[in-house]
Amino acid sequence: MLNDIRYALRTMRQNPGFALTAIVSIALGIGVNSTIFSLANGLLLRPLPVPNPSQVFSLRSRMPRVFSSGGLVGAGSFGDMSYRDYVDFRDKNQSFSGLVAYTPEQVGFAPNANAQPRLESGLLVSGNFFNVLGIEPKLGRGFTSEEDRVPGRDAVIVLGYEFWNREFGSSPAVLGxxxxxDGLDFNVIGVASEPFIFLQALRPAFFIPVMMGPRLRASNEDLLTNRERRTFAVKGRLKPGVSLEASNNEAQVLAKSLEESYPDTNHAIGAAVRTETQTRVDTFPFYPALLASLFFVVIAVLAIACANVANLMLGRGRARAREIAVRMAIGASRGRVVRHLLVESLLIALAGGTLGLLLTDFAVDALYNFEIPADMPIQFSFQIDQSVLWFTLVVSIASAMLFGLLPAIRSTKPDLVRTMKMGESDEQGKRFSGRNVLVVLQIAGSLLLLVAATQRYRSNADAIAANPGYRRDHRIIMRLDPTLVGYSRQQTEQFYKTLIDRSREIPGVKSAALSFFIPLSYNFHxxxxxxxxxxxxxxxxxxxVPTTSVVDANYFETxxxxxxxGRGFLTTDRTDSPRVAVVNETFARRYLGENPVGKRFRLEGKDAAWMEVVGVAKQGKYYGILEPPMDFIYFPLSQNPEPRMTLIVESYGDPASLAAPLRGMVRSIDANVPIIGVRTMDNLFEQSGVRQLKITSDITGLAASIGLALALFGLYAVVAYQVSRKTREIGIRVAVGADQRRVMRMILRQAAMLSLTGIGVGLVLSLTSSLAFASAANPRAPFDPVALVLAPVGLMLTTLLAAAVPARRASRVDPMQALRQD
Known part of the structure; x- marks a missing residue:
């Protein structure tokens, strides 16, 4: 084997142009695949950053349809738990050595007494959080069981690593x-270790005992007692010898017992034990489909790259035919020669994989710290870890087999006498030789990618330009929550009333309104x-109903x-008047039938009051600009007070110019109230909607560009090879009177036949794949006439341009020199 490696390296050094071209080609294919795998790894596959992560599982509530704490509506049937249910499972189960619970929380943090508080996001956790997960804090200690007993008593805190680094300069003196x-003093007892930045896509600034939750804000008063408040993620370590199936069976039995004991709150609520990957899919259900579509694209790029390198190796094999024939004639077995050629292919693939990793590292750096805008920032950290390295190695070896095996077998076929006489195998007379077939497949794959990229770009452009059901121009938003600094319900209502009145007095403000939910902000209810x-x-x-909003009477106009x-809300819709609501067009059509105004619905629960539908609002885009039509309900703020609201201001001029006056206005009302965020709606639309679409468009477009470049190079190489083999024939044609145009037409006609065949195959593949991936996210698939016409025409023109260079060279052949060949 070492001799084979040395011989292969010497052979590659003798032909550096071939080696470099092959390495770069395969590096592009492997690089894009490793990049997408790093995304999949970061989103779904990477284990939790805890000791023995394979022992850690999630305990989930099971319902027909649920909402997850990750901020997105799950298409499956698994969700979070209430704290009371968690306690029952923790105390009664026999499968787990320990169960922990945690829920996101936001607080107003002020670095000093004179500073205005700002929002920081962290976790309320059970007292055994650090012990069960097996994480030793970087400094200090975690929580004790005593600190997990009495609500509101133990005001202790463990700081997040990044928060400690940012606010306290990584000083150990922070302990104590x-x-x-939120107006409460917490004693710092520890600093979390750095890996916690990857926990469920959250980067908590702090960890606080869940027992302190009710004391932080009035809205948490039933956090520890309400079984219907299912906001806690639960994880645990299985005991040695306990299988996932056994733990799942026990969870179902315990859930049935809770349903029997608490039928009003736990009716039809089951339980299931889920792996970490399953939990992430539950939380972000659209990721698998998104990643599958991206993998489909990059695998096509790798296939084109492999075909390109295989074509190069077939051509090189013919050039080395005499050498290979001599080696076999003097006793080298065919298997030995094939092994040597495969070792050469493997070295090319490994070098390409190494270069591909460098490309992946560059791409990962560009995507690092990608953040979804939300009150609780969701951040994904993509990195090249051991899994990505193994994936790249496996893909490199598989690629070597794909592009190396066929050329190795073809180059060693036992026709020694003829090969030694002619110097190479003679395939040039075959219309569909191996090299031609590979070029056809490259062109087909390139067209597949071009159609996909065109459809994706046009679908995204349509979605961005479409009316989202609301106005985003001349709008600026500001999110606030007075309860973060201890406001009561009455004080909160008065704060918002003052806020609206003062906002309208600011020069340049046309109108102002309040809303709990803002589209594309991931604040779901x-x-x-x-x-x-x-x-x-x-x-x-x-x-x-996946999400709802509480709005004031001015919301729809502002x-x-x-x-x-019907109508919107009126100032007369008060707590002492009949309960009312406004629904969107989808909800009205699905559940209320004709003439929805005047019909009623109630919330879940036997004692819930009936609400009259007084109006129907235009359908909007709530989660993302590619979403299908979804149900939505608006409730009046006057009948459904909420502590956290968003101020929406419509401006006469540039809305960004109102940011400073609005901040000053809040400080004038109460300087202690933290401002969660100030941004224009155009900015939110760009960052939360358009930005994510552009990433998928850019990846697909980049893949299509790489595939096209590789296909064009493959076509150029084949045409150039055919010209070199037909030099004598071309010289004879010129000698007997053929002009340059006729020679060029002959060569271009052969290239056009390859291109047209590849385009025909590519169109079939494009239609098939478009049907397979057709969805609301790609409404133009599968029959987008522009993509199905523009891509083939563009590809045909570029392939002819690629073939024009060797064709022009052929037309300038000197007949005398050509006739002297051979």
């Missing part, structure tokens, strides 16, 4: 200090409702949401 959160008279499917008792039937 007090910091103020799902509810289960019972539409009056609706016929449910068997086993279904409620309808889950935010530009048209009311298509």
């Amino acid at each position: 200090k007090q910091i103020r959160l 799902p509810v289960s409702v019972v539409p009056e008279g609706y016929k449910f499917a068997q086993g279904q008792e409620t309808v889950l 935010f530009g949401v048209p009311i298509v039937a």
Whole structure:
């Protein structure tokens, strides 16, 4: 084997142009695949950063449809737990050595007494959080069991690593200090280790015992007691010898027991033990489909790259035919020669894989710290870890077999006498030789990528340009929560009333309104409702509305949401008047039928009051600009007070110019109230909607560009090779009177036949793949006429341009020199 490696390296040094071209080609294919795998690894596959992560599983509530704490509506049936349910499972289960619970929390943090508090996001955790997960804090200690007993008693805190680094300069002296959160003093007892930045895509600034939750804010008063408040993620370590199936069976039995004991809150609520990857899919259900579509694209690039290198090796094999024939004639077995050629292929693939990793590292750096805008920032850290290295190695070896095996076998076929006489195998007379077939496949794959990229770009452009159901121009938003600094319900209501009045007094403000939910902000609030008279499917008792909003009477006008039937909210819709709501067009069509205004629904629960639908609002885009039509309900703020609201301001001029006056206005009301965020709606739309679409468009477009470049190079190489083999024939044609144009037409006609064949195959593949991936996210697939016409025409023109260079060279052949060949 060492001799084979040395011989292969010497051979590659003798032909550096071939080696470099092959390495770069395969590096591009491997690089894009390793990049997408690093995304999949960061989003779904990477284990938790804890000791023995394979022992850690999630305990999830099981319902027909649920909302997850990750901020997205799950298409599956798994969600978070209430704290009371967690306690019952923790105390009664026999499968786990320990169970922990945690839930996101946000607080107002001020670095000093004179500074205005700002929002920081962290976790409320059970007292055994660090012990069960097996994480030793970087400094100090974690929580004790005593600190997990009495609500509101133990104001201790463990700082997040990044927060400690940013706010305290990584100083060990922070231990024992007090910091103020939401008006409460917390004693710093530890600093978390750095790996926690990867926990469920959250980067918590702090960890606080869950027992302190009710004391932080009034809205948390039932956090520890309400079984319907399912906001806690639960994880645990299985005991040695306990299987996933056994733990799952026990969880179902315990859930059934809770349902029998608490039928009002736990009816039809099951439980399931889920792996970490399954939990992430539950939380972000659209990731698998997104990653599958991206893998489809980059695998096509790798296939084109392998075909390109295989074509190069076939050509080189013919050039080395005499050498190979001599080696076999003097006793080298065919297997030995094949092994040597495969070793050469493997070295090329490994070098390409190494270069591909450098490309992946560059791409990962560009995507590092990608953040989804939300109150609780969701950040993904992509990195090249051991899994990515193994993936790259496996892909490199597989690529070597793909592009190296066929040329090795073809180059060693036992026709020694003829090969030694002619110096190479004679395939040039075959219309569909191996090299031609590979070029056809490259062109087909390139067209597949070009059609996909064109469809993706046009679909995204349509979605961006479409009316989202609200106005985003001349709008600026500011999110606030007075309860973060201890406001009562009455004080909060008065704060927002003053806020609206003062906002309208600022020069340049046209109107102002309040809303709990802002589209594309990931601040979801799902509810289960019972539409009056609706016929449910068997086993279904409620309808889950993925998210809702609480808005004031000025919202629809200020935010530009048209009311298509009925009315919006009025100042007369008060707590002492009949309960009302506004639904969107999709909810009205699905559940209320004709004439929805005047019909009723109620929230889940036997004692819930009926609400009259007084208006229907235009359909909007709530989660993402490619989403399908979804249900949405608006409730009046006057009847449903919320502590955390968003101020929406419509401006006459540039909305960004109002940021400073709005901040000053809040400080004038109460300088202690933290401002969660100030941004224009155009900025939110760009960062939360357009930016993510552009990433997928850019990846698909880059893949298509790489595939096209490789295909064009492959076509150029084949045409140039054919010209070199037909030099004598071309010389004879010129000698007997053929002009340059006729020679060029002959060569270009051969290239056009290859291109047209590849385009035909590519169109079939494009239609098939478009049908397979057709969805609301790509409404132009599968029959986008522009993509199906523009891509083939563009590809045909570029392939002819690629063939024009060797064709022009052929037309200038000197007949005398050509006739002297051979």
